[in-house]
Amino acid sequence: MQASDNILSAVRIDKGFPGTKALDKVDFHLQRGEVHALLGENGAGKSTLIKCLTGAYRRDGGSILLDGVEVDPRDTFDAQRLGIGTVYQEVNLLPNLSVAENLFLGRQPRRFGMVDNRAMNRKARELLSEYELELDVTRALASYSVAIQQVVAIARAVDLSGKVLILDEPTASLDAHEVAMLFRIVRRLKARGLGIIFITHFLEQVYEISDRITVLRNGRLVGTRSTADLDRRDLIAMMIGRELAAEINAAHATAAEGEPRYRFRNYGRRGRIAPFDLDVRAGEVVGIAGLLGSGRTETAEVLFGAHRADSGTAEIDGRRVELSSPRAAIRQKFGFCPEDRKTAGIVGDLSVRENIVLALQARRGWTRPISRAEQNRLADLYIQALDIRTADREKPIKLLSGGNQQKAILARWLATEPEFLILDEPTRGIDVGAHAEIVRLIESLREKGMSLIVISSEIEELVAYSTRIVVLRDRAHVAELGGERITADQIVEAIAAANERRVS
Amino acid sequence: MTSIVRTYLARLLPQLIALAAILIAISMTFPGFLNLEIQNGRLYGSLIDILNRGAPVVLLAIGMTVVIATKGIDLSVGAVMAICGAVAASFITSGHSLFETLLITVAVGILCGMWNGLLVAVLDIQPIIATLVLMVAGRGIAQLVTEGAILTFNDPGLIFIGSGSFVGLPMPVVVWLVFGVLVALLVRQSALGMLIEAIGVNRQASTLSGVLTPVLLIAAYMLSGLCAAIAGIIAAADIRGADANNAGLWLELDAILAVVVGGTSLLGGRFSIAASVLGAIIIQAINTGILLSGFPPEFNLIIKAAIIVFILVLQSPRFRTAFAFLAIPRRAPKTTEQEAK
Amino acid sequence: MKQKYLPLTATILIFVLSYALCAAQYPNILSTRVIGNLLTDNAFLGIAAVGMTFVILSGGIDLSVGSVIAFTGVFLAVVLEHTSMHPLVAFALVLAITTLFGALMGMIIHYLEMPAFIVTLAGMFLARGMAFVLSIDSIPIKHPFYATLKGLYYKLPGGGRITLIGGLMLLVFAAGILIAHRTRFGTNVYALGGGTATAKLMGVPVASTTVKIYALSGLLAGLSGIVFSLYTSAGYSLAAVGVELDAITAVVIGGTLLTGGSGFVAGTLVGIFIQGLIQTYITFDGSLSSWWTKILIGALLFAFILLQKGIIHLSRDARQRA
Amino acid sequence: AELVVGFSQIGSESGWRAAETTLTKQQAEQRGIDLKFADAQQKQENQIKAIRSFIAQGVNAILVAPVVATGWDEVLQEAKDAEIPVILLDRTVDASDDLYLTAVTSDLVHEGNVAGKWLADTVAGKPCNVVELQGTTGSSPAIDRKKGFEQALSGHDNLKIIRSQTGDFTRTKGKEVMESFLKAEGGGKNICALYAHNDDMAVGAIQAIKEAGLKPGTDILVVSIDAVPDIFQAMAAGEANATVELTPNMAGPAFDALAAYLKDKKAPAKWIQTESKLYTQADDPMKVYEEKKGLGY
């Protein structure tokens, strides 16, 4: 391979953390005008490699060449100046700043030495219009949904990238429409000769957009291939080091029989979600579909008591219950994996073990501590069962890779042996192997008689495990699909129909 | 078991080293410093003075540790000390029994803590400001009780708490030792410690996991109030009078400093009561050392600041990573062995 | 109206309301004298509070302010007494020292990753300790230049005065507002308050911003010290004890979150006025004992915070219903 | 109309000051004066604010107990311009004396001097090591009482101040510092006398001496300043030897001078010095205690 083709080269990059060798002499070459997918299981070292390339981490060894010249970005500011724009895995924008300020932080247009807010806002609106986003750019970023924040982060990185654009799981919280838009932009940049690094766990997207693929496993380079020459099966084998037993079966589960165990009537909260009726049987998975901001997360939060419902009633087995707080819900054997794991899920400084036992301990009350031996047993059990990649159970959870954090939170709820489990985007950021495992897990939980509500932006996945699907639009429940109607097409149609109605 | 002891010691190592260094430094400038003798059936010496004089800050630091672990801070403890000292003095002088007096005083302290806790947990006011309210008003309340004068008392029981001794140790030392052990056992033998740490690190995630966040927050401030009450009783008993104007003045800063010297982060989360107690003792050792040194008082603050900065710099994450390099050679052979296999 | 202006508006509303209430009881509060006093008497606090606002916006805190004010005063007094240096030169010198002092604290906070609370607490001990070492006596400043500066005021009808230092405070606030909202540095300060790690990933120069923030706070504390020395024509090592807490209170009453990232410099000005108003009211009343004074200050502080919360809460609800 | 007088008090940092406040209020009430009281919480800036507020209110006269000597020219000038007489209580200021009507104070240096003289007379030439508990570092009583005491000791080579530390005017610190003095000086064997800048520190130190197994008043002589009730109890018990009175009734003479001035514009003397009376164990301490007990100390 000619060095001149390579816009960015990383040679023998080493990076170790206490107890972990995150990168072990990894080579990586990015060519001009290519989309290069960087793949691997959770914890393989993808994010770490990115951070070493952009100076967010100091690498322990190896060199980085940009346009054939050795560079050494000391921090992301340096990297930006070199023309490397990056979207990091967790949304890394500042929620307290306005959208426009987030977009132009550090390079605000100035007039007479002062920041020209009007020009900045105008440019921000222009920039976002490319993404079909019409926002009030002077509002705080925090007032927008995760998805919108993600688009803003992408817009910022694209605007910053003169030579290289790095996207670390940018599509995790985006729906099909936004993904398509993102890809249009990526193709345009590619045509302009930029090199683009793209990390994702969605293999369809890899095949749709990428030219080459590099796979990492356990911090080591497995290999780089041309996408066209690598079929899916081989790719998965490269990633997990073995053949995946079976891919997600497309046939959906059969509807459960019998009386609904959980009955919500006219349930809702003003300003968050319009009152809805919902029945869930034992051994049933209710999938929730909808566009971004349609109110899926709100539905989950109201059901779990994270936001108290202000209308309607909830019944379990015909018995009225008050789900006024998460505690009350947990007492009724509810569980809830929130979508935003960074702020609502993980307790960063605590160990993996403590994160796993947290909900169980909270339910037992502080006077009845779970013995250390029992904690260790639970932690080890779930670390093994969910294949959580961690050096040991005492590692602070914030040091785990994103996907492994997600699994640990799932473990937290499984440890409480819930009867009603709400999963908001449980597979976000989870690798193919683990993805299949989680889908299998959902099915086995259902078979054991648990009731589940699963929110996902991946329609295929919803089809795979849902026995019924509720479609949301504009913070209201608008359609319900059951039985034979649970197909990807039908769901898309239901969402689209809703959309059309909105337009008219 | 031994591994638990070892992790415990490892956690306390920086504080122990700092304390040892300070004690050595003092004993070099003042030779009689380490002498201990038995006098009137009690231990007597500068080391005992440090433990004894440190009592209020140690007690405040115990409560402060828990509050800080929840990502809070309690600026009102000095004022609560004054209130409780005043209450104790006024009850004992108005003829109540020692038991009643202590009970009421402790209740008042807990009440003060509850007030703070309610502001923080229920009204969602930022801890510094929430407790600032009581810091400002509290001393006024204490003065209201004593009417600005020093309320002296002669009750031998109450005085005993301040200057009596038990198994050779001054009573304040016994009180904080026992209380510290009790609190440490309470938080570590129950699940409280972990739940408090969880709240401190991520309140939202904890609430969503079913942790009773508001109650635990209020409880943390109540504990801090209780600690302040005991500290207030000791401070009053020590001088046989309640000095509402000066009791506990600026001690909140010393207590916070003690917690930080003890290595607990002001951002909440992981905490260690034992380390905070050591931190408080370190600060008292500095104070006592300055007094023994015979420098003119103009220099007190500068010396204290310099030593504290020095200790904190040694403890700072940057220095610890540098220190960790020294520790690596011990582990390195093991990794190479593993790789060889 | 924008969500983010809510706390500021609430604060202004509360101030106007309580001013009206006070005036209803003591009409003299409306006199230009009281208004002039509000500016002059709080000038040093206001200037220090501007620096504090930046520090708090960035998620930090600066406890050294009061001590730095005292140090500045003593330094000026000693220098002007023992040398023939012109006060303006002395001002420049002392500002350089306090700015450097702030920068040093900023460096320790950033490079050694130590919490601001503790670093500045040590700074507080150190600055006051330095003041003690310079002189424990209170030293009058009798330089004629001081008299000249004090003679500069604009007389309002009714006996009130806008003094040089009162005007200076307003200028500093104006500059502060400009820096906070119209410079890159200002946005970077807010960025740090939103999260240091994220800000770093977004390419904010965290190190230099942190150092600049504390240097600015040191500079303004020094300026505040100069103002204080003009105000009292003296240097005294025990002066301005606890001013940092007053400044923090003003910043928070002004609607800035102590956790950083959200708030306004302008709010701090209102916070200062509210505190000044409380004091004026208590003096006008004149019947409170020492202890009731403290209790009332605490209670009013509480009431203001509560009112602010209430207003914000109500208008948020109203918006949601709409 | 009724006389309105503003009183800017330093704060309430000690029992003595509380007594001064009480007596000022009492005196005002007796004379039918409407007293506007403002507590400055130990801060000069608050005192200046209070005086300005008094001027804005248009009071007839102002009493100030200045927290520090310097920094009053401007605000006093404003009062003068508004033709409001100002009377200083218990401490003087470092300003031209035409800016205020009069100052009712004791002489802080003199107090220290009286204490020192008593000690010199009492030990009568025998060698004696003295330890000193200073007031709050930088406060004028601490500076002046130290100065006066040292003046009295100069020329008495038998008297030597061997240790001097601040006890912040409080009992707690007085006790703590005394403990360290005792440790540092051979368990107290080298100490012959204690001089404390106020009685509160002395009371704390007395306890420390007792707890160290020594007899205060005999093994170690104790002399202090203020004459608060509690020190008389200690003197009655033989644990303290002498105290120099600083009367809390500064307001009485001040109001008298004010009344005379308002009646016929007769300016009083610029300095009305209160007596610095020395009390020893011979002065029937219990009786003085009973007299002083009710004064709000």
Ligand SMILES: Nc1ncnc2c1ncn2[C@@H]1O[C@H](COP(=O)(O)OP(=O)(O)OP(=O)(O)O)[C@@H](O)[C@H]1O
């Ligand atoms: N700051 C850190 N300290 C210690 N270990 C870390 C740190 N950051 C990452 N690691 C470890 O390094 C390994 C690689 O993590 P990385 O985040 O690069 O994985 P990833 O490939 O991005 O995974 P995912 O797909 O889940 O995002 C993991 O084992 C993780 O636990």
Ligand SMILES: Nc1ncnc2c1ncn2[C@@H]1O[C@H](COP(=O)(O)OP(=O)(O)OP(=O)(O)O)[C@@H](O)[C@H]1O
């Ligand atoms: N206009 C808005 N103002 C305030 N908050 C909003 C707004 N839009 C969305 N949010 C917040 O963003 C989060 C996500 O929004 P929502 O729950 O409606 O989306 P969703 O259907 O769950 O889709 P997704 O989870 O994929 O973003 C919620 O916490 C919601 O409160």
Ligand SMILES: [Mg+2]
């Ligand atoms: Mg990753």
Ligand SMILES: [Mg+2]
């Ligand atoms: Mg969602």
